[in-house]
Amino acid sequence: MARRENSEINAGSMADIAFLLLIFFLVTTTMDVDSGISRKLSEKPPLDYKPPIIKMKNILEININRNDQLLVEDEVMELEDIKQTTIDFLDNGGGIGKTVDDVVGSPCDYCNGNKSESSSDHPNKAIISVQSDRGTSYGMYITVQNELLSAYTELRNIYAKTQITGKYAGRTYEELLLLDAKDNDALKAVINEIKDAYPQIISDAEPTK
Protein backbone atom coordinates (compact mmCIF):
# COMPACT_ATOMS: atom_id res chain seq x y z
CA MET A 1 0.00 0.00 0.00
CA ALA A 2 1.39 3.36 -1.00
CA ARG A 3 1.86 5.68 1.90
CA ARG A 4 0.26 9.06 1.36
CA GLU A 5 2.29 11.92 2.66
CA ASN A 6 0.74 15.12 3.99
CA SER A 7 1.57 17.50 1.24
CA GLU A 8 2.54 21.03 2.33
CA ILE A 9 0.11 23.88 1.81
CA ASN A 10 1.33 26.14 -0.92
CA ALA A 11 2.13 29.47 0.68
CA GLY A 12 3.50 31.09 -2.41
CA SER A 13 0.57 33.46 -2.87
CA MET A 14 0.62 34.60 0.74
CA ALA A 15 3.08 37.33 -0.25
CA ASP A 16 0.70 38.53 -2.95
CA ILE A 17 -2.15 38.84 -0.49
CA ALA A 18 0.03 40.73 1.97
CA PHE A 19 1.24 43.04 -0.79
CA LEU A 20 -2.31 43.78 -1.76
CA LEU A 21 -3.16 44.77 1.83
CA LEU A 22 0.02 46.80 2.04
CA ILE A 23 -0.79 48.75 -1.08
CA PHE A 24 -4.34 49.35 0.14
CA PHE A 25 -3.06 50.89 3.36
CA LEU A 26 -0.44 52.93 1.51
CA VAL A 27 -3.10 54.48 -0.67
CA THR A 28 -5.78 55.14 1.94
CA THR A 29 -3.63 56.64 4.67
CA THR A 30 -1.89 59.94 5.15
CA MET A 31 1.42 60.48 6.85
CA ASP A 32 1.14 64.19 7.54
CA VAL A 33 1.83 65.41 11.04
CA ASP A 34 -0.49 68.19 12.04
CA SER A 35 1.55 71.18 13.02
CA GLY A 36 0.93 74.86 13.01
CA ILE A 37 1.18 78.23 14.65
CA SER A 38 -0.87 78.00 17.81
CA ARG A 39 -2.58 80.97 19.25
CA LYS A 40 -4.92 81.65 22.13
CA LEU A 41 -7.70 84.02 21.18
CA SER A 42 -8.66 86.78 23.56
CA GLU A 43 -11.90 86.30 25.43
CA LYS A 44 -14.98 88.13 24.34
CA PRO A 45 -15.08 91.43 26.21
CA PRO A 46 -18.20 92.21 28.24
CA LEU A 47 -20.52 94.85 26.82
CA ASP A 48 -19.49 97.60 29.22
CA TYR A 49 -15.79 96.83 28.87
CA LYS A 50 -13.49 99.83 28.81
CA PRO A 51 -10.09 99.03 27.35
CA PRO A 52 -7.20 99.96 29.64
CA ILE A 53 -5.16 102.95 28.70
CA ILE A 54 -1.85 101.85 27.26
CA LYS A 55 1.00 104.17 26.45
CA MET A 56 1.60 104.39 22.74
CA LYS A 57 5.30 103.66 23.21
CA ASN A 58 4.41 100.21 24.55
CA ILE A 59 2.60 99.24 21.37
CA LEU A 60 4.29 98.19 18.15
CA GLU A 61 1.74 98.75 15.45
CA ILE A 62 2.03 96.64 12.33
CA ASN A 63 -0.28 97.27 9.41
CA ILE A 64 -0.63 94.97 6.41
CA ASN A 65 -2.65 96.41 3.57
CA ARG A 66 -4.63 94.60 0.91
CA ASN A 67 -1.62 94.56 -1.42
CA ASP A 68 0.41 92.75 1.23
CA GLN A 69 2.57 95.78 1.97
CA LEU A 70 3.83 96.43 5.46
CA LEU A 71 3.62 99.55 7.56
CA VAL A 72 5.35 99.45 10.94
CA GLU A 73 4.84 102.46 13.23
CA ASP A 74 3.68 104.44 10.18
CA GLU A 75 6.77 103.66 8.14
CA VAL A 76 6.95 101.39 5.13
CA MET A 77 9.04 98.34 5.90
CA GLU A 78 10.28 95.27 4.10
CA LEU A 79 9.53 91.82 5.45
CA GLU A 80 13.20 91.13 6.18
CA ASP A 81 13.51 94.02 8.62
CA ILE A 82 10.46 93.23 10.71
CA LYS A 83 12.19 90.68 12.92
CA GLN A 84 14.98 93.03 13.96
CA THR A 85 12.52 95.87 14.56
CA THR A 86 10.45 93.60 16.79
CA ILE A 87 13.51 92.48 18.73
CA ASP A 88 14.63 96.09 19.25
CA PHE A 89 11.14 97.03 20.40
CA LEU A 90 10.70 94.12 22.82
CA ASP A 91 14.19 94.19 24.24
CA ASN A 92 14.32 97.95 24.79
CA GLY A 93 13.62 97.97 28.54
CA GLY A 94 13.35 101.74 28.88
CA GLY A 95 11.20 101.77 32.01
CA ILE A 96 9.80 99.53 34.71
CA GLY A 97 7.76 96.36 34.34
CA LYS A 98 4.09 95.82 34.88
CA THR A 99 2.58 96.08 38.36
CA VAL A 100 1.48 92.65 39.62
CA ASP A 101 -0.60 92.37 42.84
CA ASP A 102 0.24 95.95 43.85
CA VAL A 103 3.95 95.27 43.64
CA VAL A 104 5.51 97.87 41.40
CA GLY A 105 7.56 96.26 38.63
CA SER A 106 11.31 96.53 38.42
CA PRO A 107 13.39 97.67 35.44
CA CYS A 108 14.32 94.97 32.97
CA ASP A 109 17.78 93.83 34.09
CA TYR A 110 18.19 91.21 31.35
CA CYS A 111 17.29 93.39 28.37
CA ASN A 112 20.05 94.25 25.94
CA GLY A 113 18.24 97.08 24.18
CA ASN A 114 19.07 100.79 23.96
CA LYS A 115 16.84 101.76 26.93
CA SER A 116 15.30 104.41 24.73
CA GLU A 117 12.61 106.66 26.21
CA SER A 118 10.42 106.42 23.14
CA SER A 119 10.20 102.62 22.92
CA SER A 120 8.76 99.94 25.18
CA ASP A 121 9.20 99.98 28.98
CA HIS A 122 9.56 96.28 29.65
CA PRO A 123 9.05 93.04 27.67
CA ASN A 124 6.01 92.21 29.80
CA LYS A 125 4.40 95.50 28.87
CA ALA A 126 5.28 95.46 25.19
CA ILE A 127 2.30 94.71 22.97
CA ILE A 128 2.45 93.93 19.27
CA SER A 129 -0.69 94.86 17.44
CA VAL A 130 -1.20 93.41 13.98
CA GLN A 131 -3.78 95.21 11.91
CA SER A 132 -4.55 93.61 8.59
CA ASP A 133 -7.05 94.30 5.88
CA ARG A 134 -9.86 91.91 4.99
CA GLY A 135 -8.17 91.51 1.62
CA THR A 136 -4.72 90.70 2.98
CA SER A 137 -3.60 87.28 1.84
CA TYR A 138 -3.44 84.59 4.48
CA GLY A 139 0.09 83.65 3.37
CA MET A 140 1.34 87.16 4.13
CA TYR A 141 -0.44 87.19 7.48
CA ILE A 142 1.15 83.89 8.51
CA THR A 143 4.55 85.09 7.31
CA VAL A 144 4.31 88.17 9.55
CA GLN A 145 3.11 86.09 12.52
CA ASN A 146 6.00 83.74 11.91
CA GLU A 147 8.52 86.60 11.90
CA LEU A 148 7.10 87.91 15.18
CA LEU A 149 7.28 84.47 16.78
CA SER A 150 10.84 83.99 15.60
CA ALA A 151 11.75 87.32 17.21
CA TYR A 152 10.36 86.05 20.51
CA THR A 153 12.20 82.76 20.10
CA GLU A 154 15.47 84.56 19.49
CA LEU A 155 15.08 86.72 22.61
CA ARG A 156 14.09 83.68 24.67
CA ASN A 157 17.14 81.81 23.36
CA ILE A 158 19.40 84.62 24.51
CA TYR A 159 17.69 84.75 27.90
CA ALA A 160 18.03 80.99 28.37
CA LYS A 161 21.73 81.09 27.47
CA THR A 162 22.65 84.01 29.70
CA GLN A 163 20.24 84.05 32.64
CA ILE A 164 19.48 80.44 33.48
CA THR A 165 21.74 78.85 36.07
CA GLY A 166 21.95 75.35 37.47
CA LYS A 167 21.18 72.12 35.68
CA TYR A 168 19.85 73.70 32.49
CA ALA A 169 22.44 76.45 32.10
CA GLY A 170 24.01 77.16 28.73
CA ARG A 171 21.22 75.79 26.55
CA THR A 172 18.95 77.71 24.23
CA TYR A 173 15.21 77.89 24.72
CA GLU A 174 14.63 75.73 21.66
CA GLU A 175 16.94 73.04 23.01
CA LEU A 176 15.09 73.07 26.32
CA LEU A 177 11.77 72.65 24.54
CA LEU A 178 13.04 69.49 22.86
CA LEU A 179 13.68 67.86 26.24
CA ASP A 180 10.93 65.79 27.76
CA ALA A 181 9.15 68.00 30.28
CA LYS A 182 6.31 65.65 31.14
CA ASP A 183 7.27 64.65 34.68
CA ASN A 184 10.08 67.11 35.11
CA ASP A 185 8.98 70.01 37.28
CA ALA A 186 12.41 71.65 37.33
CA LEU A 187 12.45 71.87 33.54
CA LYS A 188 8.87 73.14 33.47
CA ALA A 189 9.78 75.88 35.94
CA VAL A 190 12.77 76.92 33.81
CA ILE A 191 10.67 77.04 30.63
CA ASN A 192 7.98 79.07 32.37
CA GLU A 193 10.57 81.48 33.69
CA ILE A 194 11.83 82.09 30.17
CA LYS A 195 8.29 82.47 28.86
CA ASP A 196 7.48 84.99 31.59
CA ALA A 197 10.60 86.98 30.81
CA TYR A 198 9.38 87.53 27.25
CA PRO A 199 5.64 86.85 27.24
CA GLN A 200 4.04 86.70 23.80
CA ILE A 201 1.55 89.54 23.65
CA ILE A 202 0.35 89.70 20.07
CA SER A 203 -3.05 91.15 19.43
CA ASP A 204 -5.03 90.92 16.22
CA ALA A 205 -6.95 94.09 15.62
CA GLU A 206 -10.23 94.06 13.73
CA PRO A 207 -9.30 94.03 10.02
CA THR A 208 -10.03 97.11 7.98
CA LYS A 209 -12.54 96.84 5.18
Added chain:
Amino acid sequence: MSKFAKKKKGLPAVNTAALPDIVFMLLFFFMVTTTMRETDLKIKAPKLPNATEVKKLEHKSLVSTIYVGKAKPEDLAKYGSGDKIQLNDKIADVKDIPSFIYSEQEKHNPEEIPYMTTSIKADVKCNVGTIHDIRVELRDINSLKVSYSTRKGNLEENTK
Protein backbone atom coordinates in the same frame (compact mmCIF):
# COMPACT_ATOMS: atom_id res chain seq x y z
CA MET B 1 27.39 4.29 -5.05
CA SER B 2 23.78 4.61 -6.01
CA LYS B 3 23.06 6.54 -2.87
CA PHE B 4 25.15 9.52 -3.96
CA ALA B 5 24.57 9.48 -7.69
CA LYS B 6 21.26 11.32 -7.66
CA LYS B 7 22.70 14.67 -6.66
CA LYS B 8 21.12 17.35 -8.80
CA LYS B 9 23.13 19.96 -10.53
CA GLY B 10 22.28 23.67 -11.12
CA LEU B 11 21.16 26.49 -8.84
CA PRO B 12 18.65 25.67 -6.12
CA ALA B 13 15.50 27.82 -6.08
CA VAL B 14 15.66 30.84 -3.76
CA ASN B 15 13.68 30.22 -0.63
CA THR B 16 10.83 32.71 -0.56
CA ALA B 17 9.17 31.42 2.57
CA ALA B 18 10.27 34.51 4.54
CA LEU B 19 8.89 36.96 2.01
CA PRO B 20 5.38 37.11 3.53
CA ASP B 21 6.93 37.84 6.90
CA ILE B 22 8.82 40.80 5.52
CA VAL B 23 5.78 42.13 3.73
CA PHE B 24 3.59 41.68 6.80
CA MET B 25 6.14 43.60 8.84
CA LEU B 26 5.92 46.50 6.37
CA LEU B 27 2.15 46.23 6.43
CA PHE B 28 1.98 46.48 10.20
CA PHE B 29 4.41 49.39 10.17
CA PHE B 30 2.16 51.35 7.85
CA MET B 31 -0.99 50.36 9.70
CA VAL B 32 0.41 51.61 12.98
CA THR B 33 2.12 54.80 11.84
CA THR B 34 -0.59 56.21 9.60
CA THR B 35 -4.01 57.63 10.21
CA MET B 36 -7.07 57.09 8.09
CA ARG B 37 -8.15 59.97 5.91
CA GLU B 38 -11.25 61.06 7.75
CA THR B 39 -13.00 63.65 5.67
CA ASP B 40 -13.35 64.02 1.96
CA LEU B 41 -12.35 67.45 0.80
CA LYS B 42 -15.19 69.23 -0.90
CA ILE B 43 -13.08 72.30 -1.58
CA LYS B 44 -9.89 72.42 -3.61
CA ALA B 45 -7.15 70.96 -1.40
CA PRO B 46 -5.72 74.00 0.42
CA LYS B 47 -2.09 74.80 -0.15
CA LEU B 48 -0.98 75.40 3.42
CA PRO B 49 1.37 78.31 4.12
CA ASN B 50 4.94 77.62 5.18
CA ALA B 51 6.34 78.61 8.54
CA THR B 52 9.36 77.89 10.68
CA GLU B 53 8.06 78.51 14.20
CA VAL B 54 5.65 75.60 14.22
CA LYS B 55 4.31 73.59 17.10
CA LYS B 56 3.10 70.03 16.78
CA LEU B 57 -0.55 69.46 17.53
CA GLU B 58 -0.85 66.79 20.17
CA HIS B 59 -3.87 64.68 21.07
CA LYS B 60 -5.39 64.33 17.64
CA SER B 61 -8.78 63.39 19.02
CA LEU B 62 -9.06 66.81 20.68
CA VAL B 63 -8.56 68.66 17.40
CA SER B 64 -11.42 69.85 15.24
CA THR B 65 -10.46 70.96 11.78
CA ILE B 66 -11.90 73.76 9.70
CA TYR B 67 -10.87 73.88 6.05
CA VAL B 68 -10.80 77.14 4.16
CA GLY B 69 -10.17 77.45 0.43
CA LYS B 70 -11.66 77.91 -2.99
CA ALA B 71 -14.39 75.70 -4.42
CA LYS B 72 -13.35 72.97 -6.83
CA PRO B 73 -13.32 74.06 -10.49
CA GLU B 74 -16.36 71.93 -11.32
CA ASP B 75 -18.34 73.45 -8.40
CA LEU B 76 -17.50 77.05 -9.19
CA ALA B 77 -20.90 77.71 -10.74
CA LYS B 78 -22.64 76.32 -7.66
CA TYR B 79 -20.63 77.98 -4.92
CA GLY B 80 -19.04 81.02 -6.55
CA SER B 81 -15.39 82.02 -6.41
CA GLY B 82 -15.07 83.38 -2.85
CA ASP B 83 -13.40 81.65 0.09
CA LYS B 84 -15.32 78.58 1.17
CA ILE B 85 -15.40 76.97 4.59
CA GLN B 86 -15.71 73.23 4.99
CA LEU B 87 -16.95 71.68 8.23
CA ASN B 88 -17.11 67.89 8.44
CA ASP B 89 -18.18 66.74 4.99
CA LYS B 90 -19.90 69.76 3.54
CA ILE B 91 -19.30 73.34 2.58
CA ALA B 92 -20.83 75.54 5.25
CA ASP B 93 -21.34 79.10 6.32
CA VAL B 94 -19.45 80.95 9.05
CA LYS B 95 -22.66 80.91 11.08
CA ASP B 96 -22.52 77.10 11.25
CA ILE B 97 -19.21 77.08 13.11
CA PRO B 98 -20.67 77.33 16.66
CA SER B 99 -22.91 74.29 16.13
CA PHE B 100 -19.99 72.40 14.56
CA ILE B 101 -17.77 73.13 17.56
CA TYR B 102 -20.54 72.22 20.01
CA SER B 103 -21.10 68.89 18.28
CA GLU B 104 -17.35 68.22 18.46
CA GLN B 105 -17.35 69.10 22.16
CA GLU B 106 -20.21 66.72 22.85
CA LYS B 107 -17.99 63.81 21.85
CA HIS B 108 -15.66 64.50 24.76
CA ASN B 109 -15.74 64.59 28.53
CA PRO B 110 -16.45 68.03 29.98
CA GLU B 111 -13.02 68.19 31.59
CA GLU B 112 -11.33 67.74 28.23
CA ILE B 113 -13.14 70.63 26.56
CA PRO B 114 -10.72 73.38 27.64
CA TYR B 115 -7.93 71.47 25.90
CA MET B 116 -9.73 71.19 22.59
CA THR B 117 -8.02 72.97 19.74
CA THR B 118 -9.43 74.19 16.47
CA SER B 119 -7.05 73.73 13.58
CA ILE B 120 -7.62 76.09 10.69
CA LYS B 121 -6.35 74.62 7.44
CA ALA B 122 -6.51 77.53 5.11
CA ASP B 123 -5.10 78.13 1.66
CA VAL B 124 -2.30 80.71 1.32
CA LYS B 125 -4.38 82.65 -1.17
CA CYS B 126 -7.47 83.12 0.98
CA ASN B 127 -8.32 86.38 2.72
CA VAL B 128 -7.57 87.36 6.28
CA GLY B 129 -11.19 88.62 6.49
CA THR B 130 -12.49 85.06 6.22
CA ILE B 131 -10.07 83.89 8.91
CA HIS B 132 -11.12 86.78 11.11
CA ASP B 133 -14.82 85.86 10.76
CA ILE B 134 -13.99 82.33 11.91
CA ARG B 135 -11.98 83.73 14.82
CA VAL B 136 -14.89 85.92 15.92
CA GLU B 137 -17.27 82.95 15.87
CA LEU B 138 -14.83 80.86 17.88
CA ARG B 139 -14.30 83.66 20.37
CA ASP B 140 -18.05 84.10 20.85
CA ILE B 141 -18.47 80.50 21.97
CA ASN B 142 -15.33 80.66 24.11
CA SER B 143 -13.38 78.09 22.13
CA LEU B 144 -10.12 79.98 22.32
CA LYS B 145 -7.36 77.55 21.35
CA VAL B 146 -6.59 77.94 17.68
CA SER B 147 -3.83 76.57 15.50
CA TYR B 148 -3.12 77.92 12.05
CA SER B 149 -2.07 74.81 10.22
CA THR B 150 1.23 75.26 8.40
CA ARG B 151 4.00 73.21 6.93
CA LYS B 152 7.67 73.60 7.69
CA GLY B 153 9.31 75.34 4.80
CA ASN B 154 10.47 78.38 2.95
CA LEU B 155 8.61 81.58 3.83
CA GLU B 156 9.06 83.16 0.42
CA GLU B 157 6.56 80.79 -1.15
CA ASN B 158 3.76 82.26 0.97
CA THR B 159 3.62 85.52 -0.91
CA LYS B 160 4.22 84.31 -4.45
